[in-house]
Amino acid sequence: MKNKILITGGAGFIGVNSARRFLKNGWEVHILDNFSRRGTDLNIEKLKNEYSTSKLKIIKADIVKDYSVLCVAVSDVDVVLHLAAQVAVTTSVANPRHDFETNAIGSFNVLEAVRLSDNKPIVLYSSTNKVYGCLEHLPVKEFDKHYQFHDKEIHKYGVHENVNLDYHSPYGCSKGIADQYFIDYNRIYGLKTVVFRQSCIYGPHQFGIEDQGWVAWFTIASMLERGINIYGTGKQVRDLLFVDDLSRLYELAIEKINKTAGKAYNIGGGPENKLSLLQFLDKLMSHMGREIPLAYSDIRSGDQPIFIADTRKAFNEIGWKPEYDFNEGFDAMSEWVKGNRGIFNSFFN
Ligand SMILES: NC(=O)c1ccc[n+]([C@@H]2O[C@H](COP(=O)([O-])OP(=O)(O)OC[C@H]3O[C@@H](n4cnc5c(N)ncnc54)[C@H](O)[C@@H]3O)[C@@H](O)[C@H]2O)c1
Secondary structure: OOOEEEEEOOOOHHHHHHHHHHHHOOOEEEEEEOOOOOOHHHHHHHHHHHOOOOOEEEEEOOOOOOHHHHHHHHOOOOEEEEOOOOOOHHHHHHOHHHHHHHHHHHHHHHHHHHHOOOOOOEEEEEEEHHHHOOOOOOOEEEOOOOEEEOOHHHHHHOEOOOOOOOOOHHHHHHHHHHHHHHHHHHHHHOOOEEEEEEOEEEOOOOOOEOOEOHHHHHHHHHHOOOOEEEEOOOOOEEEEEEHHHHHHHHHHHHHOHHHHOOEEEEEOOOHHHEEEHHHHHHHHHHHHOOOOOEEEEOOOOOOOOEEOEOOHHHHHHHOOOOOOOHHHHHHHHHHHHHHOHHHHHHHHO
16 A cells, blocks of 8 residues: 545544644645635644645645546545535534535545546545434433433443434435445445444544534633533533544554445444533533533434444454543643634634
């Protein structure tokens, strides 16, 4: 393997963290991004200051509109990590066409570019736990500050990959379509595709907003002494995964491509790293040493009461499990938030 990777959406949160790992480990990294997300220019500026331009190439392009650029970009690499997306459920509800074009057609473009290339790079896809819908068939118990799965096995290990897919929300549908296309392009065309159904990821370089990236958003909002809106009871639980654990997984999945090709894996912090919104807010308030004003609104469509990824398949087949515990990961993220206070202030003034 020549060790050249193309990262679509590489200027975003997961992209820039992944780019840093691959660059550190000697890969040549090509980033293709349309820079539509706020903060992406700052992520790239920082990366360019850290790494020589001979190892890092930036392509400003759109996966929907610039198909010919995409074709040239995939023709020159060993691996494509496809992260570019419309990433929020709320904005998918407000503008389902844009969501569909970016996530379904954009991902189809990536797959087609790979299928029609001579080199046929490995292609990894960042799917989402939203492909499992609201999991209504898994009853939950309600506690003071959190929900919990009723079923003992699921409580212990989390949601397994054989749970039925049940796309809910335009975002769930568009990501789910791409998820299935990636698996099918392995079956039909023999492409080396791998799908990661990611739970909640957090870490430095996450320009979290109220619509998406809630761990970062709560941290940024509290640092700026802004109030926080909670949609629903706040008892919703997620298994939080630090972004370095995810980028390590991407690299391992490439190394083990003979085992991982054509497969989907549920990926998150697992049962050891689960927290409800209210439990996280308690931590945040004690970290900040002050109360954070909270307001409550109706639950958002497609919001699961709990999602915890059962990561045993990833462990058994790839040898991966999360290594960061939440406190360690949170310290790294909040240091980054503090260090960029001026930028966040300018965003909101
Ligand atoms: N962050 C999470 O918790 C999480 C959880 C599950 C799945 N995911 C998936 O992981 C991927 C990366 O998410 P992220 O958190 O880094 O989000 P992000 O918004 O930081 O990164 C997405 C990047 O895609 C770029 N982009 C958007 N539309 C594009 C287009 N048409 N052409 C080219 N570039 C485009 C944006 O500018 C941005 O840099 C997404 O596919 C997302 O659905 C993220």
